[in-house]
Amino acid sequence: MPDDQHDTRSLGTADLARIMEVLPHRYPFLMVDKIIEMDGDRSCIGIKNVTYNEPHFQGHFPDEPIMPGVLLVEAMAQTAGALCIMAEGDGAPKLVYFMTIDKCRFRKPVRPGDRVEFHMQQIRRRGNIWKFQGKAKVEGAVCAEAEVSAMMILSSDAP
Numbered sequence: 001m002p003d004d005q006h007d008t009r010s011l012g013t014a015d016l017a018r019i020m021e022v023l024p025h026r027y028p029f030l031m032v033d034k035i036i037e038m039d040g041d042r043s044c045i046g047i048k049n050v051t052y053n054e055p056h057f058q059g060h061f062p063d064e065p066i067m068p069g070v071l072l073v074e075a076m077a078q079t080a081g082a083l084c085i086m087a088e089g090d091g092a093p094k095l096v097y098f099m100t101i102d103k104c105r106f107r108k109p110v111r112p113g114d115r116v117e118f119h120m121q122q123i124r125r126r127g128n129i130w131k132f133q134g135k136a137k138v139e140g141a142v143c144a145e146a147e148v149s150a151m152m153i154l155s156s157d158a159p
Helices: 016-022 069-088
Strands: 012-014 034-039 043-049 094-106 115-126 129-138 141-154
Touching: 012 016, 016 034, 016 069, 034 069, 043 069, 069 094, 069 115, 069 129, 069 141, 094 129
Parallel strands: none
Antiparallel strands: 012 034, 034 043, 043 115, 094 141, 115 129, 129 141
16 A cells, blocks of 8 residues: 555556557567556556567577567556556646665566556555565466666656
């Protein structure tokens, strides 16, 4: 349960266009195709459809393509970051800076053709610092998990 008060409205879903409105990432580094089942600022599920033509598969690994674990963690962070920005909802442009990765584990490889679900659950929020527990799942099986934290600032305050 978050330490501060949290948004009580349900935000529903976000398509790719909405995600691109709130996150600065673009292809090939935008790792979330859509977000479903957003519950205020508390939890959400992001979706990534993994395709063979993604640039990292050229070298990781050409004969046995596996999505790099760091990209799974980045996708978790992007999913949580988009939720935080959308939950604030005041219209002021914001940036989310990734701060920490804790308790990270990789369980199963993710391959082209997989549909990854990023299940993000808020652990805590203190002011502009957010911490989420995330699990990357393919067909219900956990492929990776981690706790991630980030700081949200106004875009005008960015260095």
